[in-house]
Amino acid sequence: MKSASTKAGSDRSGVCWRPWATRCWPWPGSVSALSVWEIYRRGPGVCYGPRRLTPFAGRPEWRRGRSTLLGKYFLKDFGIDLGTANCLVYERGKGIVLREPSVVAVRRLTREILAIGEEARQMIGRTPADIVAVRPLRHGVIADFDLTREMLRHLIRRVCKRRVFFRPRVMVSVPAGTPEVERRAVIEASLNAGAREAYLIEEPVAAAIGAGLAVHEPSGNMIIDIGGGTTAIAVISLGGVVTGQSLRIGGDAMDEAIARFIRRTSNLMIGERTAEELKVAVGSAFPLAEEMRMEVRGRDYVSGLPKTVLIGSEEIREALQEPLPSIINAVRSVIERTPPELVADIMHKEIVLTGGGALLRGIDDRLRQEIGMPVRVAEDPLSSVAVGTGRALERIDLLARVAVGAKRSH
Ligand SMILES: Nc1ncnc2c1ncn2[C@@H]1O[C@H](COP(=O)(O)OP(=O)(O)OP(=O)(O)O)[C@@H](O)[C@H]1O
């Protein structure tokens, strides 16, 4: 990590030191192959001339515009949130450019890939016997490496379009505590998928940056990222995780709990997509001012025939009595292990909730009541991790502090 950050830092020193790369710059007709290579190698936003060895910041506005124009059009930086439920891509200077469900449809015997993303998600539960719609990541870990690599390749190809010569830099978020072997596998997969440089960032750190927390300061920030497969709880200071815990409980576990509860109480069998629809439509973690109802269709457990039942938010709350206390207990245990100075900072700043699970109605009220600390939901919780990965790439000083693994292609 050290060597990569040093490399990146020296690349962006803002000083032109190769005379042959700069001499020809003011006359675009004479840009040599070497100077094009130099522009490509050094990345966007860096000074490329002219003649004098001047730092970027001291250059006149019109020249600054010229040198960044190349970076703007040809050199791309992408932040990728490789999630269990959704994959998001953030492009430097543009924001979120792609959102795809993390699903791949494959032919069982030949392993031929038939669809990736939204198209594959539509197939869940509706495939013929020889086709299966799978999630390459389960419970926040890579369950199928080949499919994960194909998905990364699909995402990078979709956002790069025709710019194959100028390969992008990517930063991919991985769950905190991902083993070294898997980290290396994600970096290799990104490079194989067409990245020029690949960096990794821990999900809670990315979520905190995306939620606008000043993670690089010597002060405590607490983040709870409730995703599809995992819940990451972390206290971050100086760009690193001080105390944290990752649970294999998230939105998927809530859906399973809802399906189990409805089968037990109403004798109705429902699929995971229906359970998720119920959770999103009427789910809550805290009593609502006006309770809600929704009609669900499924199969009667006893007769095997179709049946419709009306389910209310109180019932969903009861179903969530299984997964929610586990999350709350984990939050308590992380706070107990956190140094008192940092706890004082968090009391002052609020705990921030990110991830799709933060959209569950009343989850902030429930946490506030149970742990007695201020809690708020991030502005766009579903995008926080992707925005954080992209922002870390935008700011080289942040990158040096938060990247947990980095590699360049040869
Ligand atoms: N309005 C909502 N209310 C409750 N849950 C929601 C809502 N919207 C989305 N979710 C849940 O959020 C989860 C997806 O969140 P997110 O996209 O953050 O997960 P992920 O990043 O892919 O997963 P992970 O971080 O575990 O790898 C799903 O389980 C989904 O059901």
Ligand SMILES: [Mg+2]
């Ligand atoms: Mg996530």
